Amino acid sequence: MKLYHTQIAPNARRARIFIAEKGLLENLELITVKLGDGEHKSADFLAKNPYATVPVLELDDGSFITESHSISRYFESLSSGIKLFGETAKEQATIDMWQRRAELGVLFSTGQYFHHATQGIGDDRYRNNEWGLHQQSQLLLHLAIMEKQLQHNPFLAGEIYSIADITLLCSLDFALHLNLLTLNDYPKLSRWHQEVSQRPSSAA
């Protein structure tokens, strides 16, 4: 299998961490897509993913799975070992909910700020500066909800480390990289961030 990715893109990192947690990252050929050179918009890459995004997983039968979440779902079903999407019906639904809250809230706000209020990846896509700046305020609302959840739970979706933590870690590190926040104002998020950052998979 091949994983088309870039080292810094938060969505690619989500997939790498998930696969590393499953112990399968060494089985993959990693191929870097040069976003700065517009390689993701080439005809060759669009044939792999019409949405022009990374990551993309190429299976051995030549088919493609796009979307970090869907690629993670593939490895969850493929492998035995710990279940990062949960086991029981309630656990699976709760993890899915917090994964979505981290992704549609924290990662989305940060990504929209990056693409609309900064130079982004320097491409020619539509920019709406006011929209991008508005996402800064939205990010803070989402973080307040995460902080509250982590008051009574060691991990984002409850007692166990899950894909929700992977999404929040990559989202938060992206926001920190953009200087959109400091964790000083969030003691619970700060404690959680330190802990999950120490897992070996975080370096993936």
Added chain:
Amino acid sequence: MKLYHTQIAPNARRARIFIAEKGLLENLELITVKLGDGEHKSADFLAKNPYATVPVLELDDGSFITESHSISRYFESLSSGIKLFGETAKEQATIDMWQRRAELGVLFSTGQYFHHATQGIGDDRYRNNEWGLHQQSQLLLHLAIMEKQLQHNPFLAGEIYSIADITLLCSLDFALHLNLLTLNDYPKLSRWHQEVSQRPSSAA
């Protein structure tokens, strides 16, 4: 169990159709949330869902699952019968990918148009008219990808009806309701739309 919903909201409809496909809709108490009266922003509702959205599932133990997708995941794990999220690793990943493409593409574009370029649900949330109007053009890009996918597949994620079809159906009906498009320009989507609309669950 209780499902807090509104009849017209596309995300609530996604959950109802999914539960109807599982044959479990009669087991639920349906409770209407009056969005027009701001009931979703009341302290009582925010205690159920800090994101102030429908649907919300209340489990018999008093806990809450929000997000149409997460609620569907709960019923997928809970019930036997056909798997609307797929069976094999590849099938599950492919369905997840097309579900996300329908949701993050078609439903997101339409929802953003609704909330930013129209009066939406008449609340006081931030509006960015230019952003809303831009989503019309984005919607057409996403529909072109769906049309191409349906050229060679009976259903959105391939050979079997899945949660991806439920998401696309609710997204498309929402866009049609807003007069954002006509299906005349999309023969494959039109064929698919007729077929999935005829399933009894579509009336849920």
